[in-house]
Amino acid sequence: MSRKKMIFTGISIVLLVLFLVGYNYQKSDLKPIEITKITKQQGAETHPAPSSDGQFVAYNKVSLVNGNTDLYIQNVRSLQSPPQQITFDAHKEGFSAWSNSGKYLYFSRDNEEKNQCMIVKLDVASLQETEITHCEMGVSHLYLDISPDDKTLAYSHKAETDEEFGIYFLRLDQPNALPIRFSCHDNCHYRDRDMAFSPDRQTIAVSRRTNDYDENIFLVNLKNKESVQLTSGEEDILGFTWNRSGKKLIYATQKSDNRYSYILDLDTKEVKNLNIPNFNFPALAKKSNQLFYQVLSEKYHISHLPLDDGVANSPFPSIQSEFNHLNSDYSKLKNSIVYSSNESGYYELWSSDPNGENKKQLTNLKTVAQSPGWSHNGQKIAFLSVPEDSIFILDVKTHKITKLPSPFKNHYRPTWSYDDKAIISSIAETNISGLYQIDIASGNTKQLTFDKGRLGIMTSPKTLLYSIPGEGLWQKNIIDNTPSVNVIPASLFRTRYTWVYNNNGVYFKQKTKNVYQLNFYDLIDKRLTPLIRIPKHALKNTTALTLAENPKRLLFTSAGNPQGSIHMLRHPLL
Structure with missing residues (x-):
């Protein structure tokens, strides 16, 4: 072997050895991912809020009996010890945030008996509560956070004069301070x-939502409110938290569930995937750098309630699998239902017989297709x-999809005019x-109601039946424009979407103290007939109702028992 070759070979060996040494050093220096299950009780344990030192984590526990929510605290250093319950009422406690001092826990509470929401300050040692300000009642996710100096509480709220929800600040170090809106107010x-x-x-x-399918995270300067967008193309943000250095943001997202x-x-601006399954609502213990998060499994399926048998004891599954199936609508002419399912990885439109047989995927948009509704002619x-x-609009025969030429950008669930x-x-x-009525061919619009009408169904060429959230069911003659008439009072009817018209009557969901009740209301006799009671967790809150025939059955979206737990994560990327 020549001297030149010997030198080249020697250098190559040295470089290879150095590479292997460096690789093994880097590999050994990279700490493994550690996941510890913190809560192990049955049911849904959600929304972790760790103390700054990481010794304790507060969380919500949802009752599977009545849907009420209480707060608990788990000692992370003594996982064999049972958690401590810290609220004991029949109301619904929401998100919580621990003061950095570790002395107080702040949380929201919905009191249905008083029809009010309050932000509560809890002394963790004595469990003494102090109500500090009002909040918006009935909000499923009322977020809040505490500033690092414990002087400011931030929470989501909508005052009577506000057009949209936004972030409010309340100074905690100033007695009798009033909340001040931080978010944009108009337009x-x-x-x-x-x-x-x-x-x-x-x-x-801050997470900002522009419509049902677009929510992203922005960084906002607290002094001048200038903002910079941090994420793009996200559908739902399911919580975020800073790492201890303030240089990184850990966040959870959701697409098609x-x-x-x-x-x-x-x-x-580099984004890395943590590859943690079922990752929701991360929260960092600010001093110990422990990351807590919620694992929650939610499954939805289409169920039916038989109506021909006289007495209905319980609903039965129509379409149920490891995937989610939502919001069916029935066509009498086709004897078929259309619904949304994420079986393909995205929420696409599917059709089947009312009993779930002969399933067929109708769209392949690879995005979100929701809230389908058949035309009256079934085409x-x-x-x-x-x-x-x-x-x-999907043409069932040709499979052609066209966008409605509407002058508006954001719409709620669509239905059809009587002539399609x-x-x-x-x-x-x-x-x-x-x-609004929007012409399919021209896009011309006609405003039908001038109130907060949400879902409208044409029961004749001139009669519109529609819901106003929290204000009952209404009827309007759209030809002569006479004033709308309240046909089911708000004391019985408060739902937005969970209702359907049939033969001078309405099937609808009624919320009672502990359960949902499905009813039939005869619009001629003004008579209410209860059909069945369903636990709150077992019925998706915004489900559509549809009535199938032969046999007669009421279809809706059911939810399985929610299973959730709090986990702790140690990850090298944090």
């Missing part, structure tokens, strides 16, 4: 939802999809309220 075209103060107290991370976990480096299906909450030539929808835009 915003978005709503701020979740929030997290940065460790340096200079900025606040599939959960994802990420960490964002604010300096490099077309209207549904919501992106961009924004646009309305699309127009779509009826409420508009989800600022300063626009009521139901």
